[in-house]
Amino acid sequence: MRFIKLFFLSVLCFGILIFLISLLLPSKAIVERSGVIDAPLSTVYAEINNLNTWPEWNPWTAPGVAQKIEFSNPPAGQGAFYTWSGMQQDKPVSGKVLIRESTPQKGVYYNMEFNTMKPVVAAFELKPSVDGKGTAIQWRLETKLGMLPWWKLRGFLSDRLTGPLLEDGLTKLKNICEQKK
Template identity: 55%
Template sequence: MRFVKLLLISVIIFGVVVFLTSLLFPSTAVVERTGVIQAPIDTVYAHIANLKAWDPWNPWTRPDTTATLVYSDPAIGTGAWYSWDGKENSGKVTILDSDPAKGVHYLLDIKGVRPVNSGIELKPTRDGKGTAIFWHMEIKLGMLPWWKLRGFVADRVYGPAMNNGLTKLSKICEGK
């Protein structure tokens, strides 16, 4: 009986220590990727502001291959959205802000997961022939320790898909 009591107290103390330690971890994870596309800024903007143009390059346009997509009318610019509903998950992407000189900011809202604030920012390169692109995601993790620990692997999980998306977008915009 004494052993069980000691074990129970140890488990409770360990849980409290883990929770208190997790309070030191950030409650958001940020994943960022950058690149340069050798195409004018208006060409790149046309592919990021039009949600119907996301399918060939964005790794999260169709997160569930069985999903059916529904687009707003129009599917371009501020307020445009698309939603999907599939066997694995469902959700919605909404463009919050869209500016041809700056890029787009959007909200990714997947059912059962916290919303993700994201953006694709554009700037002309110094020579004016290309476009510097900055893609970022801010993921709210919450206060629970096991969610905060996911923040440490967010870059390794989402970063490669973002790199792949930027590579595909570059090829499309450069006409390769």
């Protein structure tokens, strides 16, 4: 009986310790990557503003991730959206991407929702490159994690988990835009 009490007390203390440590972690996860695309701002904007082009370069619309994608009509500009669904690890997954703001001078700002994840506020911010011949782009994802320790731990690891996907997407986008210039 004494062993059982000690075990439960240890589990309780460990849980409290994990919660207190999680209070030190930020309640927001931000992942961002940037680069320069050697193409005019109008070419890059046209590619990121039209959701129909996203499957060519966006890692979350790749065939292995999103088996079924439905686009709004029109598929570009403020208010445009797409929904997706598929299977990952034998579990159904689904989500929605909605463009909430889109301007050629600033970029595209959108929301992503996943059925098993926290909502993500994201943006492609655009500006002319320093030399004026290309486009500087920054892809930013921001997630509000709340106070639960397991979400904060996931947020702590989000740059390692999501960063390479953003880099891959920007590389593909760069190649596509530079071919179109």
